[in-house]
Amino acid sequence: MIQERWKEKATKWRKILAVLIALLLVLSLANLSIGSVNISFIDILKVLGGSELNEATTAIIWSFRIPKVLTAIAVGVGLGISGLQMQTLFRNALAGPFVLGISSGASLGVALLVMGAAYLPFQVSGVSSVLAACIGAFAVFGAVISMASKIRDITSLLIVGLMFGSAVGAVVSVLQYFGDPNQIQSYLVWTFGSLSGVTWVELRILIPIIVLGSLTVFLLSDQLNMLLLGDEYAMSAGLNLRFVRIIIISVTSILAGTITAFCGPIAFIGIAVPHISRLLFNTSNHRLLQPLVCFVGASVMLICDIISQLPGQVATLPINAVTSLVGAPLIIWLIIKRKSLVAF
Amino acid sequence: MNDLTAILEIIDLTIGYDGKEIQTIDKLTLNPGELVCLLGQNGVGKTTLIKTLSGYQSRLNGSIKVSEKDLGEYSKEAIARKISIVTTDKISAAGLTVMEVLMSGRYPYQRWLSQPKTEDFEAIEKAATLTKINYLLDKSLTQLSDGQRQKVMIARALVQNGDIMLLDEPTAHLDLTNRIEIMTLLRKICVDQQKTMLVTTHELNLALQFADKICLMDFGRKLIEGTPEDLALSGEIQKIFHGEDYEIELMTGRVKHNKGQNLSIEATSELRFWMENALDRNDLGQFSDDIQLGLENEKKVLKWVIKRGISTYKKGEKMSELLSTLKALQNEPTKN
Numbered sequence: 001m002i003q004e005r006w007k008e009k010a011t012k013w014r015k016i017l018a019v020l021i022a023l024l025l026v027l028s029l030a031n032l033s034i035g036s037v038n039i040s041f042i043d044i045l046k047v048l049g050g051s052e053l054n055e056a057t058t059a060i061i062w063s064f065r066i067p068k069v070l071t072a073i074a075v076g077v078g079l080g081i082s083g084l085q086m087q088t089l090f091r092n093a094l095a096g097p098f099v100l101g102i103s104s105g106a107s108l109g110v111a112l113l114v115m116g117a118a119y120l121p122f123q124v125s126g127v128s129s130v131l132a133a134c135i136g137a138f139a140v141f142g143a144v145i146s147m148a149s150k151i152r153d154i155t156s157l158l159i160v161g162l163m164f165g166s167a168v169g170a171v172v173s174v175l176q177y178f179g180d181p182n183q184i185q186s187y188l189v190w191t192f193g194s195l196s197g198v199t200w201v202e203l204r205i206l207i208p209i210i211v212l213g214s215l216t217v218f219l220l221s222d223q224l225n226m227l228l229l230g231d232e233y234a235m236s237a238g239l240n241l242r243f244v245r246i247i248i249i250s251v252t253s254i255l256a257g258t259i260t261a262f263c264g265p266i267a268f269i270g271i272a273v274p275h276i277s278r279l280l281f282n283t284s285n286h287r288l289l290q291p292l293v294c295f296v297g298a299s300v301m302l303i304c305d306i307i308s309q310l311p312g313q314v315a316t317l318p319i320n321a322v323t324s325l326v327g328a329p330l331i332i333w334l335i336i337k338r339k340s341l342v343a344f
Numbered sequence: 345m346n347d348l349t350a351i352l353e354i355i356d357l358t359i360g361y362d363g364k365e366i367q368t369i370d371k372l373t374l375n376p377g378e379l380v381c382l383l384g385q386n387g388v389g390k391t392t393l394i395k396t397l398s399g400y401q402s403r404l405n406g407s408i409k410v411s412e413k414d415l416g417e418y419s420k421e422a423i424a425r426k427i428s429i430v431t432t433d434k435i436s437a438a439g440l441t442v443m444e445v446l447m448s449g450r451y452p453y454q455r456w457l458s459q460p461k462t463e464d465f466e467a468i469e470k471a472a473t474l475t476k477i478n479y480l481l482d483k484s485l486t487q488l489s490d491g492q493r494q495k496v497m498i499a500r501a502l503v504q505n506g507d508i509m510l511l512d513e514p515t516a517h518l519d520l521t522n523r524i525e526i527m528t529l530l531r532k533i534c535v536d537q538q539k540t541m542l543v544t545t546h547e548l549n550l551a552l553q554f555a556d557k558i559c560l561m562d563f564g565r566k567l568i569e570g571t572p573e574d575l576a577l578s579g580e581i582q583k584i585f586h587g588e589d590y591e592i593e594l595m596t597g598r599v600k601h602n603k604g605q606n607l608s609i610e611a612t613s614e615l616r617f618w619m620e621n622a623l624d625r626n627d628l629g630q631f632s633d634d635i636q637l638g639l640e641n642e643k644k645v646l647k648w649v650i651k652r653g654i655s656t657y658k659k660g661e662k663m664s665e666l667l668s669t670l671k672a673l674q675n676e677p678t679k680n
Contacts, residue, residue, distance in 0.1 A: 002443070002472075002481065003465040219457060226448055228440055230433050236398045237504060238424030238452040284439030284484075 013288055016281070020295040024073075027302040031072065032065045034309045039065075064196065070207065071198040072305045073298040075266060076273070078210045078259050080297025081290065082252040083270030084277075085217060088224050088286070089248050090158050097256035097270035100157075100249065101140045101164030104172075106260040107191065109136025111172045114187045115179040129190065130202070130261045137257030140164055141250075148249055149242070154231070192318035193264035195305055206262055213255045214294065220244060224286040267320050269304075272327035273297040279334040300327070350409075351376050351507055351540050352397070357406035359389055359396045365404060366392050369567045372559060374542060376507065379534040380569075381551035382544045384561030384584065390544040391432075393561075394510045397542070398429045410508070424452035428504035430497045430511040435485055442488075442496050443481045446471065449503030471502035474537075475529060491522035498529065502537075509533075511543045515550065523547065527554045548585060552576065552594065560584050598624075607631045610638035622663050628670050635673055637666075 032044045039057055047053055047061045082097035090099070098104070109132035113120070122128065144161055151157050176184050198206060217224070223244045226234040235241050259266065277292045278284060304326050308317040352374040360366040367389035374380055382390050395401040397408060399415065408415040410426050418426065428449070435445075449471075450464045472478045475495045485493060494514060501509050514530065515523040527550050533539050534556075545551050551558055552572040560568040560575065562584050568575065575581050576594045585592045592598070598621070607623065609616050619637065623629070636651040640659070648666050650657045650673070657673075660666045 001465070002469055003460075003462060005482075006443070006460065006465070222448075222451065222454070222457065225440065225444065226451060229435055229445065229448060230431070232395070232398070232400050232429065232431050232433060233435075233448075233500075235400050235420075236424060236427065236429040237448060238421040240420055278439060282439075285441075285444050 017291060017295070020292070020299070024295055024298055024302075027299055027306075028069050028073070031069050031302050031306055032061060034306055035060070035065065063200075067198055067200055067203055068196050068305065069302065070203055071195045071263065072301040074203075074206050074210045075195065075259050075263055076269065076297035076299070076301030077214060077294045078255040078297075079266060079270040080273035080277075080293040080300075081214050081217060082255040083272075084274040084286075084289065084293050085224075085248045085252045086270075087274055088227050089245065090154060091228065091230070092155075092158065093275070094271070095158065096268075097252055098165070098265070100144045100161040100253060100256075101168060102137050102144075102253050102256045103260045103265040104165040104168040105136040105138070105140030106133035106257060107136065107172055107265060108168045109133045109139075110190055111175045111187055112136075114190070115175045115183050117183060133261035134257060136168075137253065137260060140168065141253035141257060144253070145246065145249055148245060154245070190264050191320070193266040193320035193323075195263055195301075195319055196316075198262050202262055206258060209254060209258050213251045214290075216247065216251050218290055220247060221286040221290055224248075224290075225284075228284060264320065266323060268324045268327045269297065269301060272323075272331055273300055275331055276300065276327075276334065279331075279338055349375055351411060352542075353407075353409040353412075354397075355407045355409075357396070357408060358404040359392045359401075360404050361392065361401055363404070367561060367567075368406075369393070372567060372569060374508070374540045376540055377534055377538040378556045379531055379541045379543065379554060380557045380559060381555035382542060382559045382561065383546070383548065383551055383581075385563070388561045388563060390561060391512050394429070394431075394512045394542070394544060398427055398510055399423055421452040424504060424506070426506045427508045427510060428501035428506045430494070430501050430509070430514055432512050432516060434493075439484055439486065441482055441484050442477065443468070445485060445496060446481075446500050446503050449500045449505075452504065467503050467505060471499040474502065474533065475499040490517050491519070491525070494518065494522070494526055495529070498526070498533075502533065502539075507538075507540055509539055509541045511541060513544055513546070515545060515547055523550060530554070548581070548592065548594075552581075608636050610636065615639060618663075622667065623670075626667060626671065628667075628674055631670075631673055632676060637670075 029041055029044060033039050033041055037057075037060060039061065043053055043057060044061060047058055052058060079097050083095070086095040086097060086099055087093060089095070110129050113129055113132035143164060144157070147160050148157055151160070176187065179187070223234075223239060226237060226239045227244065229237075231241060256270070273296050274289070274293055277289060277296045280296070281288070281292055283289055283292075301323075304319060304322045307326060308319050308322045311317065350373040352372075354369050354372040356371075357369045358365055358367075359369070382393065384390055392401065396403050397415075399420075410418065410423070415423065440448075446468045447460060447464065450460065450467060454460070454464065469478075472481060475498055477492065477495050477499055480488065480492060480496065485496070488496065498509075498511075498514070501511075511530070515526050518526065527547075530541055530543065531554050534541055543551075543555075555572055557569055558572050558575055558581070560580060568580050570578075570580070572581075581594060582591055607628070609619050611619060634653045635657075638649050638651060640647050640649045642659075645661065647659050647661055648663065649659050650666060650669060658666060658669045
């Protein structure tokens with residue numbers, strides 16, 4: 001009977017999730033051990049267990065490595081989830097967390113701050129660039145959400161978002177053109193993205209936002225599935241389309257905006273992770289897909305961070321380059337293997 | 345029929361979008377268990393009417409009553425439990441399995457984030473059995489043919505379990521077998537499940553055969569409703585389906601060009617039918633009075649014969665052999 005088959009499948013998915021949790025733990029440990037100083041797994045477990053090793057190792061693990069691992073997980077989850085929201089909302093495989101122009105807004109905020117540093121009464125610091133990025137992101141979000149309630153056809157919103165993005169991007173270009181080379185350099189460094197700049201204090205803001213945002217859309221899994229059927233079917237089955245749209249846009253903006261503010265505009269993960277999850281697990285059902293996207297997003301981000309550490313003591317690669325270098329071939333390989341992109 | 349039993353009642357409804365009026369419907373009532381086909385040309389407002397009744401578009405004016413209560417008085421979930429739809433949209437996000445699509449039909453019955461209950465599975469099983477798609481439940485929508493996909497969407501509408509189903513061109517893009525299969529299925533659902541269906545279609549023949557009632561929509565005219573037979577005999581259908589130089593023979597569904605034919609044909613009715621088919625298609629109409637077309641049995645082989653007066657002008661086994669001769673004859677000036 002179909003009810004039993006449904007239950008069998010649910011059990012199968014629980015097993016898959018258990019495997020993914022294990023994978024995530026292994027990747028986290030690997031990530032903790034790799035860096036300019038290599039620390040063995042055993043030492044890491046000892047430090048995590050609370051025993052005091054030498055002071056330097058303990059400090060590296062607690063003050064640098066663990067915040068970075070947590071940041072990588074938060075970024076992977078947040079961008080994966082917000083990318084999925086946009087792909088489902090627009091029913092478009094090319095949509096990602098930044099299609100609404102949110103990261104462009106954040107970039108503008110940071111660009112204005114960095115380029116205008118000479119005229120500002122205060123010293124530009126990490127905190128002020130986070131604030132500037134937040135203000136930029138939320139200004140664009142405000143504009144998009146006010147458009148969203150006026151526009152009926154959701155595809156128009158996609159175009160409006162792209163237009164916002166280009167226009168804001170152009171302003172940033174103008175600022176760069178007139179900026180002084182040092183300022184341009186520090187702006188460019190920000191655009192490379194970084195997972196290592198986030199402190200414990202900042203994590204206390206970042207992690208709750210990612211957790212709350214993700215939980216909110218977890219609660220909307222059925223509604224997201226309805227959106228896949230198209231607006232007309234969704235509405236005729238009793239879905240409050242407007243409400244769902246506004247929640248989805250808000251959550252995406254908050255997740256993408258916050259992550260961009262703390263870590264810079266990290267490309268590609270948001271578009272790639274939902275596709276990787278669908279291709280690997282062959283489902284579009286959001287009740288399954290959303291948890292899968294969280295694990296895949298976190299794992300991919302940890303892998304990317306490990307790769308960015310590979311040059312060892314010499315230097316680290318910019319995370320933004322690594323995500324694309326890892327993600328693009330992975331998606332191409334999956335598509336070739338499956339012969340097509342699973343149309344959500 | 346008694347108005348009291350009407351499940352859906354439309355009075356003075358103006359439909360359109362962006363404030364632009366498309367059509368006004370004075371009166372339309374749907375009764376339980378009725379299959380109603382909505383016919384009319386492209387752009388006359390059939391789809392807009394469906395979208396207005398489903399609540400996807402707002403009406404410009406007038407009243408829509410569902411079970412004697414105005415559409416606007418229902419909550420979103422309550423109306424979803426009354427009316428379900430099948431649209432012409434091909435679902436683009438098609439990675440969902442058939443089972444998941446059917447489960448979405450239970451949305452108006454489920455509590456937030458609850459696990460599906462036995463009654464949900466029962467509703468799905470019933471709909472899948474009725475539409476004969478049990479074997480497709482684990483497939484994803486991308487793997488289905490157009491006909492299978494349409495059955496799945498009908499099953500989804502059934503799972504939603506409303507009294508009224510609105511279907512926008514359910515037979516579009518389907519081959520003949522599938523069109524007939526879908527219409528037979530809809531008819532069966534109407535009769536067995538006592539559902540009311542409003543179906544837009546361009547398939548005049550299928551509508552005439554399967555509909556309990558036909559509604560005709562035309563530009564600048566009132567909506568006309570009636571049984572297929574009444575509307576055919578009163579000539580209303582012919583009024584809608586005609587152009588300047590052709591009309592439709594309802595009994596055969598054939599398009600007749602208004603050129604008139606004076607060629608006399610001697611043949612059985614079946615052969616005559618195909619002969620006329622060829623003449624119509626090739627625009628062959630007027631011939632001089634002494635030309636006749638007939639059949640002769642020559643050594644047990646049937647041959648088409650063109651006669652001129654009493655003498656045989658040309659013989660041929662295949663229609664193609666005669667057509668060029670007929671074309672040449674048509675161009676001859678009429679002898680008086």
